[in-house]
Amino acid sequence: MEVKVREEKFVPFVAMVIMEACTIALTILAKTALTGGMSPFVFVVYTNAFGSILLLPFSFFFHRNDRTEESIFTWPLLVRVFFLGFTGIFLFQNLAFVGLSFSSPIVVCAMGLLIPSFSFFLNLILGRSKLDWRNMSTRAKVVGAMISLSGAFVEELYKGPFIRPASSPSPTRLLKSIPKLLVYYTIPDNWFLGCIFLAAAFFSVSLFNVIQIGTVKKYPQVMKVASFYSIVGTIQCIIFSLFMEKDLSAWKIEPNFDLFLIIATGIFGNVIRPSIQVKCTQMKGPTYVPLFKPFGILWATVFGTSFFVNSLHYGSVLGAAMGGVGYYSVSWGQLKETEEKQNPIEERKPIKSSHYHEEDENKVPLLTNDQEESPV
Numbered sequence: 088m089e090v091k092v093r094e095e096k097f098v099p100f101v102a103m104v105i106m107e108a109c110t111i112a113l114t115i116l117a118k119t120a121l122t123g124g125m126s127p128f129v130f131v132v133y134t135n136a137f138g139s140i141l142l143l144p145f146s147f148f149f150h151r152n153d154r155t156e157e158s159i160f161t162w163p164l165l166v167r168v169f170f171l172g173f174t175g176i177f178l179f180q181n182l183a184f185v186g187l188s189f190s191s192p193i194v195v196c197a198m199g200l201l202i203p204s205f206s207f208f209l210n211l212i213l214g215r216s217k218l219d220w221r222n223m224s225t226r227a228k229v230v231g232a233m234i235s236l237s238g239a240f241v242e243e244l245y246k247g248p249f250i251r252p253a254s255s256p257s258p259t260r261l262l263k264s265i266p267k268l269l270v271y272y273t274i275p276d277n278w279f280l281g282c283i284f285l286a287a288a289f290f291s292v293s294l295f296n297v298i299q300i301g302t303v304k305k306y307p308q309v310m311k312v313a314s315f316y317s318i319v320g321t322i323q324c325i326i327f328s329l330f331m332e333k334d335l336s337a338w339k340i341e342p343n344f345d346l347f348l349i350i351a352t353g354i355f356g357n358v359i360r361p362s363i364q365v366k367c368t369q370m371k372g373p374t375y376v377p378l379f380k381p382f383g384i385l386w387a388t389v390f391g392t393s394f395f396v397n398s399l400h401y402g403s404v405l406g407a408a409m410g411g412v413g414y415y416s417v418s419w420g421q422l423k424e425t426e427e428k429q430n431p432i433e434e435r436k437p438i439k440s441s442h443y444h445e446e447d448e449n450k451v452p453l454l455t456n457d458q459e460e461s462p463v
Contacts, residue, residue, distance in 0.1 A: 099367040103379040106363055109355060111386040114192040116348050117184065119270040125345055126337045127184035128328035133340065133349045135176060135321040138357025142317055145358055146310035149365075157306050159315060167302045168316045175295040176320020177327065182288035189281030191271055193391060193403045196383040197242045198285035200410035203377075203417035204232040205293035213297070216424075224423035231416025238409030243282040247402035250392050271395040313361055374422055381411035 121127055159168070187195055207228050210216035219225050303309055332338070340346050364376045384407045391399035 095370060099371050099375065102363050103367060103376065104382055106360055107379055107382040108386045110360070111192055111196070111383055111390060113348075113352055113355060114187065114195055114387075115269055115271055115390060117352070118187055118192060120345050120348050121184065121188040122270040123345075126328075126332045127188055128181060128324070128332045129337055130349065131180045131184055132321065132324050132328045134352045134356065135180070135317060135324060137349060137353035139314065139317045139321050141354065142310070142314040142357045142361075145362075146308075146314040149310040149362065150308045153308055155306060155308055159306050159308075159311060164302065164306055167298055167305075168312065169319055170298050171295060171302065171312070171316035172318075172320030172323060174291045174298065176317060177323040178291035179288050179295065180320075181324065181327070182284050182291065186281045186284030186288060189277040189284065191391075191399075191403070193384070193387040193399060193407055194242060194278075194282060195285060196381075196387050197403070197407035197410045198239060198282065198289050199383065200381060200407070200414040201235055201239055201286060202289050202292055202296075202380075203414055203421065204235040205290050206296060207232055207417055207421075209293055209297060222424070222427065224420045224427060227420030227423060228417050231413045231418075231420060233413070234416060235410050235413030238406045238411075238413055239282070239286065240406075241409060242403060242406030243279060245402035245406070246278070246400040247405070248400065250399045250401055250404065269394070271391055271399070309365055310361060313357075317357060374418070377418060378415075381414055384408065384411055 117130070120130065157164070159165075183195070186198075207216070211218070218229070299312075302312055306312055340349065367376050384404075387407070388399065388404055
């Protein structure tokens with residue numbers, strides 16, 4: 088019994104940490120392919136087409152024992168699926184891979200940490216949340232959002248010197264060969280534009296989360312929902328990419344590194360990662376998976392300083408670290424807000440009743456679930 092309890096605590100933690108490492112590794116491989124001349128639009132189409140083919144039958148297998156009275160083939164749910172594909176696949180992935188081509192994996196990590204802040208601002212705009220400065224949760228979210236945005240500005244405007252310049256020695260012959268095979272950062276770059284594209288990409292993820300929450304409440308079989316919006320998003324990407332990439336030679340994929348990357352990204356991004364996230368969420372609750380997002384900074388820094396020279400700047404790590412602090416602050420505020428809504432009487436004793444509305448009790452806090460967030 089004791090061993091089983093330990094496994095339930097240990098296995099999800101290890102799985103999430105390894106998953107973040109694999110995500111960063113695939114991001115470095117994607118940067119290498121894009122630098123080598125592969126079109127980001129073609130890459131998005133092929134990875135999602137292959138991933139959708141795998142995900143559709145897998146989603147039915149995953150939910151083989153689940154039953155639901157609601158059919159996904161209803162007009163309201165199909166509209167939601169269309170917009171999930173539009174925000175979570177089409178907008179996010181095209182913007183993200185273009186942004187990656189202009190920047191580096193550490194920037195992808197840093198901008199991804201803006202998701203809770205964007206979600207907080209969307210909640211305010213949509214009227215799902217209110218600024219009550221007497222609540223600790225509100226103060227934590229506001230301060231965290233300010234720190235996250237400051238980190239993003241540092242990431243965008245300040246690079247600083249390289250952590251590991253070209254003069255740094257490599258301890259082994261293997262480490263010397265890695266920079267010749269893979270690309271972490273290229274000079275010249277278009278860092279500012281890359282940050283803008285990535286910020287827009289992760290803002291679309293926040294929009295995706297808003298739509299996803301209502302969709303999963305209506306149709307709780309999340310993997311089936313993911314399979315259908317993946318297909319819809321792939322179709323949207325095909326139409327857009329045929330317009331953007333008219334050179335037919337760009338669509339030809341040789342059986343080499345590019346093909347391997349497409350297959351690996353499709354399997355990991357569409358099947359392995361969502362499955363692990365869903366299982367960990369079922370085991371540990373909805374707030375568990377998002378807590379591991381900042382681990383990407385650790386892995387990006389480790390990979391960038393261990394295997395590459397002239398690739399990682401002090402400013403990049405500083406901005407990402409600030410983003411991590413802001414990320415956890417906003418996430419803590421969201422968790423605190425959830426507790427306040429579950430225990431409104433205890434948490435709000437000092438607050439006059441005129442500021443309390445019954446509908447607050449029924450609101451669902453916006454999750455920072457990044458289930459389909461980062462195929463990069």
